[in-house]
Amino acid sequence: MGAVLDAGCGTGENALHVASLGLAVLGVDVAQTALAIARAKAGDRGIEAEFAAADAFELERLGRRFETVLDCGLFHSFDGDERPGYVASLASVTKHDGTLYVLCFSDDRPDTGPHPVSQEELIAAFNPGNGWNVAAVEPDRLQTRYHDDNGAPAWLATIKRSYIRR
Ligand SMILES: C[S@@+](CC[C@H](N)C(=O)[O-])C[C@H]1O[C@@H](n2cnc3c(N)ncnc32)[C@H](O)[C@@H]1O
Secondary structure, rough: OOOEEEEEOOOHHHHHHHHOOOOOOOEEEOOHHHHHHHHHHHHOOOOOEEEEEOOHHHHHHHHOEEEEEEEOOOOHHHOOOOHHHHHHHHHHEEEEEEEEEEEEOOOOOOOOOOOOEHHHHHEEEHHHHEEEEEEEEEEEEOOOOOOOOOOOEEEEEEEOOOOOOO
């Protein structure tokens, strides 16, 4: 399997998990403190993973493309008018036929997180017109600091990168 990008990796738990499975991983975040913690965890655990500062709206600056891109808890933090820029930025680093996984707060259960997202919003944000196809949107849970161990209601969207259809 090819390289993985974790967009908005925070302190790196997901990136480190993926790296521990033997995959090449780059975790990016705007928060230098989070990146420093992620690098320290990688060192402590003896896991090889790369972490770099990057703005999720300017991922093309990485100059790299990935087979798989992860977004755990970032997409839902952006307002509707910010989403097209973020989605285009994700497209610039995802290989054709690559897969993006988005885990975001969902709107279909009570006690969800701030800025819950609907399935319709996901399908509208990632569409054939901008080079994406939503393959699946499944109910899941998202761990947060302010929910119990069961986490918050979430959607796990599996989204394929495709050619732009006009
Ligand atoms: C809710 S945390 C999720 C962290 C990690 N993905 C996880 O699941 O634990 C969202 C992360 O996105 C980062 N972030 C917010 N805006 C960003 C941006 N424009 N570019 C890159 N990272 C951003 C934050 O610094 C934070 O670490």
